[in-house]
Amino acid sequence: MLGSGVTLQEEGLVPEESVVAQALRDAILERRLGPGSRLPEEQLAEIFASSRGRIRRVLLALARERIVVIQPSRGAFVASPDAVEAREVLAARRMIEVGVMERPCQPLTEEKRELLQQVIEEEHRAHAAHDSVAMIRWSGRFHLELARGLGNTVIADIISELILRTSLIIAIYERQQATCCLKADHDLLLAAVNARTWPEAARLMSRHLLEIEQNLDFSAPAPPTMSLGLILRR
Amino acid sequence: MLGSGVTLQEEGLVPEESVVAQALRDAILERRLGPGSRLPEEQLAEIFASSRGRIRRVLLALARERIVVIQPSRGAFVASPDAVEAREVLAARRMIEVGVMERPCQPLTEEKRELLQQVIEEEHRAHAAHDSVAMIRWSGRFHLELARGLGNTVIADIISELILRTSLIIAIYERQQATCCLKADHDLLLAAVNARTWPEAARLMSRHLLEIEQNLDFSAPAPPTMSLGLILRR
DNA sequence: TCAACGATAATTGTTAACAATGATTCGTCT
DNA sequence: AGACGAATCATTGTTAACAATTATCGTTGA
Numbered sequence: 001m002l003g004s005g006v007t008l009q010e011e012g013l014v015p016e017e018s019v020v021a022q023a024l025r026d027a028i029l030e031r032r033l034g035p036g037s038r039l040p041e042e043q044l045a046e047i048f049a050s051s052r053g054r055i056r057r058v059l060l061a062l063a064r065e066r067i068v069v070i071q072p073s074r075g076a077f078v079a080s081p082d083a084v085e086a087r088e089v090l091a092a093r094r095m096i097e098v099g100v101m102e103r104p105c106q107p108l109t110e111e112k113r114e115l116l117q118q119v120i121e122e123e124h125r126a127h128a129a130h131d132s133v134a135m136i137r138w139s140g141r142f143h144l145e146l147a148r149g150l151g152n153t154v155i156a157d158i159i160s161e162l163i164l165r166t167s168l169i170i171a172i173y174e175r176q177q178a179t180c181c182l183k184a185d186h187d188l189l190l191a192a193v194n195a196r197t198w199p200e201a202a203r204l205m206s207r208h209l210l211e212i213e214q215n216l217d218f219s220a221p222a223p224p225t226m227s228l229g230l231i232l233r234r
Numbered sequence: 235m236l237g238s239g240v241t242l243q244e245e246g247l248v249p250e251e252s253v254v255a256q257a258l259r260d261a262i263l264e265r266r267l268g269p270g271s272r273l274p275e276e277q278l279a280e281i282f283a284s285s286r287g288r289i290r291r292v293l294l295a296l297a298r299e300r301i302v303v304i305q306p307s308r309g310a311f312v313a314s315p316d317a318v319e320a321r322e323v324l325a326a327r328r329m330i331e332v333g334v335m336e337r338p339c340q341p342l343t344e345e346k347r348e349l350l351q352q353v354i355e356e357e358h359r360a361h362a363a364h365d366s367v368a369m370i371r372w373s374g375r376f377h378l379e380l381a382r383g384l385g386n387t388v389i390a391d392i393i394s395e396l397i398l399r400t401s402l403i404i405a406i407y408e409r410q411q412a413t414c415c416l417k418a419d420h421d422l423l424l425a426a427v428n429a430r431t432w433p434e435a436a437r438l439m440s441r442h443l444l445e446i447e448q449n450l451d452f453s454a455p456a457p458p459t460m461s462l463g464l465i466l467r468r
Numbered sequence: 469t470c471a472a473c474g475a476t477a478a479t480t481g482t483t484a485a486c487a488a489t490g491a492t493t494c495g496t497c498t
Numbered sequence: 499a500g501a502c503g504a505a506t507c508a509t510t511g512t513t514a515a516c517a518a519t520t521a522t523c524g525t526t527g528a
Contacts, residue, residue, distance in 0.1 A: 012297025012304045040509070052510090053482070057294060063246025064298045070246045073489045073510060088386040091339045095389065099333040105325045152322040155329065158392055274479070286480090287512065307480060307519050 013061060020048045021058045028067055028078060029140055029167045030133045035080030039068065067164050079168060083218040086169040093162045094209045096155065097143065101193075101202040104150035108193065112149035116190055119145055127183055136167065142186050146193070166212075173216040182211060247295060254282045255292045262301055262312060263374055263398055264367045265405045269314030273302065301398050313402060317452040320403040327396045328443045330389065331377065335427075335436040338384035342427065346383035350424055353379055361417055370401065376420050380427070400446075407450040416445060 010018035027033040044055045059076045062068035069079045081089065119142045126134035140163045147159040185208045192201035244252035261267040278289045293310045296302035303313045315323065353376050360368035374397045381390040419442045426435035 011300060012294045012302075014306060042509075051482075056510095057291075060246045060291060060294060061298055064295055066245060068246075072248060074491095075510065085388075088339075088388040091386055092388040092392070095333045095337060095339070095385070096330060098337075099329045103329060103332075105322075105329070151329070152325055154319075154322040154326040154396075158326070162388075276479075285512075290480095308521090309480065 010061075013057065014054075016050060017054050017058050017061075020044070020050060020055065021061055023048070024058070024062060025067070025164060026137075029164055030136050031167060031171045032133070033078050035078050035168050035172050037078040039076040039078065041076070065161050065164065067161075067168060079165075080172055081165065081169055083173075086173060086216070086218065087213075089162055089165045089169060090209065090213050093159070093166060094206060094213075096159060096162070097147070097209065098202050098206045100147055100151045100155060100159075101198055101205045104198065105152050105155070106150065108149045112145070113194065116142065116145055116149065116193070120186055120190055123186060124183075139186070140167065146189075150193070169216070170212070173218055175215050175217045182208070185211070244295075247291065248288075250284060251288050251292050251295075254278070254284060254289065255295055257282070258292070258296060259301070259398060260371075263401045264370050265401060266367070267312050269312050269402050269406050271312040273310040273312065275310070299395050299398065301395075301402060313399075314406055315399060315403055317407075320407060320450070320452065321447075323396055323399045323403060324443065324447050327393070327400060328440060328447075330393060330396070331381070331443065332436050332440045334381055334385045334389060334393075335432055335439045338432065339386050339389070340384065342383045346379070347428065350376065350379055350383065350427070354420055354424055357420060358417075373420070374401070380423075384427070403450070404446070407452055409449050409451045416442070419445070 010021065013021060024033070024039075039059060041052050041055045041059070044050070044058075045052050048055070059068055059070060063070045063076070066081075067079050068076050070076045119138055123135065123138040123142065126132075126138055143163055144156060144160055147156040151159070185204070189201060189204050189208065192198075192204055244255065247255060258267070258273075273293065275286045275289045275293070278284075278292075279286050282289070293302055293304060297304045297310070300315075301313050302310050304310045353372055357369065357372040357376065360366075360372055377397055378390060378394055381393040385393070419438070423435060423438050423442065426432075426438055
């Protein structure tokens with residue numbers, strides 16, 4: 001149960017390309033691919049048993065999502081947003097995600113409620129197992145499903161992109177091994193959502209995202225990179 | 235004065251491609267290119283004195299922005315969002331743009347204030363001259379500069395995309411020749427912004443966007459298309 | 469008249485070879 | 499040793515030709 005489910009509409013990409021794109025997004029979200037990592041076309045083509053042309057299209061798509069940077073004649077790299085962009089992304093997230101809690105576009109169906117519950121349970125499981133990759137995955141998924149449930153597809157797509165960029169930002173600027181997403185925050189949020197006390201939910205979401213921001217240190221950037229073949233096997 | 239200024243960061247596109255992309259965006263925004271219009275690669279390559287490969291990349295980029303649809307083996311078309319998507323885009327816009335008024339990310343600099351003033355004046359000029367294309371252009375620009383001034387780059391990029399999609403939606407679903415953007419709305423908004431009365435500004439923005447929605451009729455889609463060479467000359 | 473069919477034309481999709489650019493290595497000279 | 503420079507290598511960028519698919523048009527036959 002609970003498929004990967006993070007698949008958004010991959011407009012303009014054929015299925016094969018969209019698989020590659022999603023694999024790269026997953027690797028970036030889960031911080032197996034760090035900011036600054038090189039993404040050589042030929043190597044990716046080999047790993048995914050695809051062609052350079054296809055990889056090229058995927059890299060362009062990811063560049064448009066701002067999680068990849070293409071330097072002409074130099075190649076593609078995982079983006080490493082600077083402090084200015086980082087602050088802007090987080091401010092945008094706060095504005096939008098708080099907005100979703102304040103004025104939900106649609107009522108939360110029972111189905112969605114259950115899905116959120118399951119995601120939270122997965123988060124707890126990952127936390128108990130000290131599986132930090134799983135924690136990141138489910139944490140992102142929680143925010144995404146919240147947007148899907150109370151917002152709509154358009155908003156969910158937007159937030160989905162912002163979550164990915166946030167993951168890069170945290171990879172670069174997080175203070176120590178900060179407790180990635182205070183464990184209790186999502187529980188409280190879900191409780192407020194279930195109780196339909198939107199002002200409270202909005203307050204919690206705002207606090208939650210501010211906490212994340214305060215755990216960042218914009219004075220020193222971080223070192224990146226390792227191999228590829230291992231990282232992207234799925 | 236007042237350059238085109240709608241140029242966002244064209245991450246992943248080389249300048250030549252970004253010119254083509256912006257020309258197509260302009261044509262779509264100003265409804266010279268209607269929903270459903272075919273966009274043949276070779277023809278575009280000729281018009282813009284570019285190559286098929288480049289055009290192909292541009293079309294992919296625009297497809298990722300949801301203003302173009304690529305049907306495999308059939309070609310690229312200007313998107314024609316259905317009623318569901320239309321409602322979602324408008325709901326998202328309302329949520330985000332109202333959010334920007336409620337909780338501005340940054341104070342409005344004097345420079346920005348003047349820019350907004352100028353845009354409004356252009357809008358009035360266009361209105362007086364019954365130049366509907368210019369009216370659309372400046373109206374969109376007003377919303378964009380508001381987002382740039384009170385939000386940030388990330389938010390402005392998001393809104394910029396939503397504005398384009400809105401233009402397509404209006405082209406398809408507008409009731410009659412509805413008075414495109416009640417003339418006075420933007421004036422009132424700017425007044426509230428200048429007075430820094432954010433709750434009032436938020437209320438006005440919400441009302442403004444709701445008005446637009448109420449001028450739509452989701453029962454009948456609209457007929458499209460005409461030639462290309464004429465439309466895209468700049 | 470209209471439907472089905474087939475041939476032709478137009479358009480998109482893919483590939484492979486080549487060109488151009490940037491990185492690396494190695495050798496030389498001070 | 500270290501700095502400079504040339505040659506080599508690796509990677510990206512571009513093009514043109516070809517393959518595959520879809521649209522168009524005219525013909526045939528009920």
